[in-house]
Amino acid sequence: MPVRHLISSKVSLAPMAGITDYVLRSLIREHSQTCLLTTEMISSEALTQVKDTDIIKRDNNHSPISYQLSGHKPKMMADCAQYLQKYADMIDINMGCPVNKVVKGTDGAALMRNVELAEEIVKNIKSQISIPLSVKFRLGYTFDELNYVEYGQRMQVAGADFITIHGRTRSQMYGGKADWKKIAELKRNVDIPVFANGDIVSIETAEQCLEESQADGVAIGRGVLGDPTLIARIETYLRTGEILPPPTLEEKISGMKDYLMREVEFRGENVGIKFVRKFYPYYINGFAGASRYRGQLVLLDRIQDINKMLDEIALQSTKNMLI
Numbered sequence: 231m232p233v234r235h236l237i238s239s240k241v242s243l244a245p246m247a248g249i250t251d252y253v254l255r256s257l258i259r260e261h262s263q264t265c266l267l268t269t270e271m272i273s274s275e276a277l278t279q280v281k282d283t284d285i286i287k288r289d290n291n292h293s294p295i296s297y298q299l300s301g302h303k304p305k306m307m308a309d310c311a312q313y314l315q316k317y318a319d320m321i322d323i324n325m326g327c328p329v330n331k332v333v334k335g336t337d338g339a340a341l342m343r344n345v346e347l348a349e350e351i352v353k354n355i356k357s358q359i360s361i362p363l364s365v366k367f368r369l370g371y372t373f374d375e376l377n378y379v380e381y382g383q384r385m386q387v388a389g390a391d392f393i394t395i396h397g398r399t400r401s402q403m404y405g406g407k408a409d410w411k412k413i414a415e416l417k418r419n420v421d422i423p424v425f426a427n428g429d430i431v432s433i434e435t436a437e438q439c440l441e442e443s444q445a446d447g448v449a450i451g452r453g454v455l456g457d458p459t460l461i462a463r464i465e466t467y468l469r470t471g472e473i474l475p476p477p478t479l480e481e482k483i484s485g486m487k488d489y490l491m492r493e494v495e496f497r498g499e500n501v502g503i504k505f506v507r508k509f510y511p512y513y514i515n516g517f518a519g520a521s522r523y524r525g526q527l528v529l530l531d532r533i534q535d536i537n538k539m540l541d542e543i544a545l546q547s548t549k550n551m552l553i
């Protein structure tokens with residue numbers, strides 16, 4: 231399928247390791263039937279060792295979906311991309327991950343300092359797959375190395391069909407603010423579609439980012455935490471101008487219960503409960519006593535107890551709001 235069909239909605243889910251798993255992707259898809267989903271990054275080294283891994287699980291309705299690969303060995307990555315084609319509608323290459331253990335191995339954002347290797351990876355993968363290939367990178371490694379325009383052009387020539395760009399440098403990690411205006415310069419200088427990414431957390435920020443970046447669409451990461459409806463609400467706004475409200479506290483709490491139940495089904499009770507703990511701050515917030523409740527929730531390790539406490543939180547928080 232041509233890349234334009236895969237990004238027809240103008241909004242995509244950005245890949246997040248340990249977050250955009252099978253469960254979250256399924257949830258997002260229930261709200262948006264059209265957005266491009268992306269998996270967490272899949273290490274090509276790990277996939278070479280173990281092919282049958284939960285990280286690649288998908289349902290039929292997950293299309294359009296992109297599978298993101300990380301690594302730095304062109305042949306190994308190409309072999310992995312070829313294998314993933316039976317699941318994926320698009321392959322994405324991680325050229326933006328800033329964390330030390332990734333860049334030390336010349337994966338992720340380190341590729342922005344090694345453009346020849348990045349080109350070789352793109353060419354090798356491209357020659358092995360018949361689906362679109364995309365790249366995701368940042369503005370550069372540091373502010374002294376802002377090579378995103380030339381980098382994007384070279385990825386395009388090497389064979390990339392689509393770009394997602396996070397408007398920060400590697401050295402910024404996740405600090406400061408994403409610079410959407412710079413993305414406009416990349417957009418002017420490549421022919422392939424560009425999605426802008428970084429700090430889009432609402433309909434308003436999506437609109438502002440599209441205006442400043444002139445990008446073809448936006449990719450959303452952390453904004454979906456606690457609100458799996460965000461992508462669908464932005465899509466609705468872009469399509470019709472209608473502003474749908476974010477979930478109420480009650481809806482968030484029942485969303486948390488649903489999410490917990492799905493993760494427990496996917497990972498088993500023990501692991502599922504531990505896995506969702508990092509998401510409590512995104513669901514249980516915005517009312518008096520929220521942090522005390524979160525402190526109690528993380529101590530619970532039985533699903534009945536957690537659900538009981540979530541029910542109590544829903545009741546108490548509504549009471550507090552009425553006072």
Ligand SMILES: Cc1cc2nc3c(=O)[nH]c(=O)nc-3n(C[C@H](O)[C@H](O)[C@H](O)COP(=O)(O)O)c2cc1C
Binds near residue numbers: 244249271429451452
């Ligand atoms: C916990 C976490 C994990 C991430 N994992 C990945 C990843 O696996 N691959 C990738 O390309 N980017 C990854 N990112 C970066 C996001 O895709 C995105 O570029 C970044 O968070 C900025 O967008 P946002 O402000 O919408 O979150 C990750 C970000 C976070 C917060």
